[in-house]
Amino acid sequence: MKRKKYNIIFSVILIILLFVILYFAKLYLDDYKSRILNLCAIYTILGLSLNLINGFTGLFSLGHAGFMAIGAYTTALLTMPIPIKEQNFFMAPLISPLDKIVWPFLPSLILGGILAAFVAFLIGAPVLRLKGDYLAIATLGFSEIIRVIFTNTQRLTNGALGLKGIPNTTNLFWSFGIAVITLIVMILLINSSYGRAFKAIREDEIAAENMGINLFKHKILAFTIGAFFAGIGGGLLGNLIGAIDPLMFRFFLTYNILLIIVLGGMGSITGTVISAFIITISMEALRFLDESINLGFFTIRGIPGLRMVVFSVLLMMVILFFRNGLMGNKEITLDILANKLSKKPLTKGGVKR
């Protein structure tokens, strides 16, 4: 008990410290660096939400891009100032009452999440009866359907023209704040009885059902919560970039998030967070592969696209040789860290590939 109390205090201190650092980061970091950091936090949110569905509950869903699109469009349409809306919708006016309302950021974001969750609930009711690869392809299909609908509803989403001039409300505090909240919600959820039920379903559905777990209720719960955070992540992303269009939300976007959870370990929260940071930062850092490198006396010609090849090779290597990703379904906890520091140097426990 004492230990738990100690842990809570420690966590609070860490959170405060994080925000102090963020405060200085915001002061000193330029737009480019803080944009990458923002993306790291947003991908953490997205990765955690996909991991809840795919990693913890064992439902192989590929519909994340669709939920993100719903969140991004809701948030963008609600937060955009009226003159900018008029500017955007020059082809056909925006349907009322959306053309008249402007909401603050937070409620818009939450509504975006709720709408995504609602759609997930509607979709989930029929689709979650499917299993494995059928579920994968059905959810992928749904996210494509959402994208096609968004492309064709000119008066609601501005169709292919997309939205431009979305207020850049997303900053380090928003993204990291929400990432921390997502993290806390996920950890509490995973360690609750619901979380144990999710894991039971992942390990063996039939056994779980026989143990009295309501399969359908739990599956839809995981799916809806995952979609909620995906919607929020989408909203943050839209307001970070300032411009969105339906083509952004192709299923390749889902693949990117899938890459994060596969690398981090399906079913590991720590792993997801770490790999969200690693992948986002290295995506940028590896840019040199695409560009020419000037060594003074001669220039190595960059090959555009090589970066993505390196990434796909990396993904394949993880899949084939490090099947459990960075962390498997293990977590780094304070206890382990404390043990390591006090007892023996890095040997067992915590970090294992």
Place this chain on the structure above:
Amino acid sequence: MKKIATLLAIILTISTLFAGCSKKEQQTSSSNSNSDVIKIGVFEPMTGANAAGGALEIEGIKLANELYPEVLGKKVELVLVDNKSDKVEAANAAARLTQKEKVTVILGSWGSSLSMAAGDIVRKAQIPAIGTSCTNPLVTKGNDYYFRVCFIDPFQGTVMANYAYSKLGAKKAAIVQEVSNDYAVGLAKFFTDSFKELTGDPNCIVAVSNYNTGDQDFSAQLTNIKSANPDVIFAPGNFTESALLIKQARQLGIKAPFIGGDTWETPEFVTIGKEAVEGATFSTFFTSEKPITKESEKFLEAFRKKYNHEPAAVAALGYDAYILALDAIKRAGTTDSVKVRDEIAKTKDFEGAAGKISLDENGDAVKNAVIKTVKEGKFTYLDTIEPKK
């Protein structure tokens, strides 16, 4: 709870490390800006769906850089970044140019949506950007830092409607648009408005069909259009899809002429469409057959020498964007990006390779449009259309 704590600790360390690294980098980059190099960012798709267009523009920009390697006594260095034909990447790439590379001016991009993704970033960073071939009106609207050396879609739509009405004598038109492409949808609308005005007939558009980027089978859409029997078919869209579309239309026995927009002017349009695209007519920015200015001649000569083929219109635009940027830096006499921006905004009757450029209050170029057609597998000059004053 302890997991949370640990995770936070990890995030903390990573972000501090990150912040630490970045400070160092900042120092180096600020020392860079004092050196003898003036950096110009090139923001183009080098991979992904728009890679073909990006490559053509880069040809022009690189050529301009070779011809005019210096300004204010300093060497000009091109910083090329790939926006991957993707909005998130485009925003990152633009932020990289403005913050990390600290460029004075940004040139690009092919693809209006990519330019739009960069719009807010250049405005906030107060670094001027000169669009090459992004023709959507939204790119420069409400953004004091985005300019362009090309005309915009409303003008282009009018030009083609005029051409269809007065040159082809068309009374009924059909539209096949790439519905997931902002450029195509915009152009189709401006064409429709203008064509309705010209004919005075609200029902002059007899059929509208949509398709998606990447589609390859258009037989159903085209069969519908065939039954509507239009005099002319306006089909704005990406060159690959358009070439396939026209090919299939001819196979279905559609005889009506096809007209479109500047995206068609890529070698692939002809190599994929082959004899089917003969007679396809479109508006574009530039022709190599009739040099418009002195700069055009210089450009053409150097281009043919360097690349051994005829330049595409967008290559000339890339070239123009570069020399306009250089001119503005020269006029400003400094690399201070805000002052350079003010000088770009003042541009009037600037002699570019693709015609004289005057920027209007939105930062859009007001200039001639050229109409070209495909004749014996080559893009052939038909007409020049003056802008409305």
Place this chain on the structure above:
Amino acid sequence: MTLELFLQHFANGISLGSLYALIAIGYTMVYGILRLINFAHGDIFMMATYFAFFGVLTFNMPWYISFIVAIILTGLLGIGVEKAAYRPLRNSPKISILISAIGVSYLLENLSIVLFDGRPKPFPTPNIFADVINIGNISIQRLTFIIPVVTIILLFLLLFLVNNTKSGMAMRAVSKDQETAQLMGVDVNSTISFTFGIGSMLAAIGGLMWALKFPQIQPLMGVMPGLKCFIAAVIGGIGNIKGAVIGGFLLGIGEILLVAFLPSLSGYRDAFAFILLILILLFKPTGIMGEKIAEKV
């Protein structure tokens, strides 16, 4: 709608449907044996078109030789992919193999962007395929007659292979129960390799036909056809070869008729396949021809 117009639409539908059917056969074969959605099928199909393209343009082969070479190379590629990416995971959870399939598809796409350059290339179409035949006012490409014939011939060849040959028997055994098949003396590894080889060669034939009909190739060309043909296979009952053909035709004709009767919905055409897929999965998950599979505990 006049009869003539309807017939033209119908001909278009048959033409597209037979292409879907051709590719769906390959999908269904692989699924039937391995119970794995080969996400990379569309990309293998793309690679085949590039092989043929370079065969004709770089090595100056006549088109038929280049096609045969491309089909063989693609078969080898398929076997290689299976060996490298699926075999090591055969005993892992299904999700791992699925992710591996996505990974392969991602890798092939990105690799071909670097190797072949992202710009679309014109695919050489020999005239014997491209000629247009006019019946009254209806125009039909000669290819429209060739593709269904190829599809039907391949269908019968495959049915013969699966039902009447020794390797076919081994394939069926592996598909029913890998372990038991192994115990009965079936070489599971080489049977699966063989299936992948055949499946990929079918993808190659489909890809070449696709490229002849839509003569433009680019690294991402396989993505949408891949998904749609998978859907066709599911509609017909995945694992069932005849079902795949029926599913392909249904999907192709359905897509065309949707645009024909509801022109204002033409922008939603890509969603049609997915909506159809979800409906089928909900109401008849095993597809039109599929057999009911009892769930194993």
